Amino acid sequence: MKNNLLFLVIALRTRRPIMKSSSKLSLFALALLTLSPIVLGSSSVAWAQNYSQKWTTVASAGTLDQKDVSLVTFNGPVASLTSNAPDQSTLRIRYNVVPVDGLFEPYCNAYRLRVRYRDEFSQYGLTLDPGIQVVVTLKSINxxxxxxxxxxxxxxxxxxxxxxxxxxxxxxxxxxxxFANNAYWIEAYLIRGQLNNLYFMKYPAPAALATIQIISDSCIN
Incomplete structure (x- = not known):
């Protein structure tokens, strides 16, 4: 009987701290569960408001038709017609457009293309190749x-x-x-015309494309 009472006292003394520890752990877990939606919610709001993320590409990241491979030269971010491309030749490059925050700014449904490119240039008051041209289009398919x-x-x-x-x-x-109902892509055309046949003129640098960006109206700097 005495041994049984001693065992009961020991059990009660050792049980209390365990119960206290469990209570502390339970309160800590409850606090984490309460705070996590707030933290996650704050992250979601911050992400959703990052409208400075514009769809942007360098020209050399595009896709070519097989027949146009011989017409293109890549130099870092730049894509250009080769210097020996035939007169009146056209190079087409395509770029897939994926959804980014900058395409969905609220109350803004006016867009523009910002393009960095090289086309014709003048020398001695003459346009060396009026046919050199860069055309970039944004297209959609349902x-x-x-x-x-x-x-x-x-x-x-x-x-x-x-x-x-x-x-x-x-x-x-x-x-x-x-994007739920459409896919989007960009087609860029680098076009060569025909050189002014003046013996003292060198052929101008061919049409080239460096970067393309889609910007919304309120984001134009």
Whole structure:
């Protein structure tokens, strides 16, 4: 009987700290469960508001048709026609457009293309090759009907000739990106014309493309 009482006392003394520890652990776990939605929710809000993430690509990241492989030269981010490309030749490069935050800014459904490119340039008051041209278009295809639409068009002929590269904006396009029902891609065309046949002129640098960006109206700097 005495031994049984001693065992009971020992058991009660050792049980109390265990119960206290369990209570502390339970409260800690409850606090974590309560705070985690707040922390996760804050992260989600911060991510959703990152509209500075614009869809952007370097020109050398595109996809070519097999027949155009001999017409292209890559140099870092730049894609250009080869220097020996035939007159009147056209190089087409395609780029897949994926959803990024900058395409979904609230209350903004006006978009433009920002393009860095090189086309014709003038020397001695003459345009060396008026046929050199860079054209960039944003297109969509409906996933269910197959209907194709051109949403934005950039044409270097809308801007004055310059020596080397320049960056310009396309006209506005008014639409809303809907990746649930459409796929989007960009087609870029680098075009060579025909050199002015003046013996003292060297052939100008061929048409080239460096970068493409899709920007919303409120984000234009």
């Amino acid at each position: 996933l269910f009907t197959g209907a194709v639409s051109t949403l934005l068009t950039f044409n270097s002929n809308q801007f004055a000739a310059a020596y080397g590269f320049q960056t310009q904006l396309s006209d506005y396009g008014w639409f809303t990106f809907d």
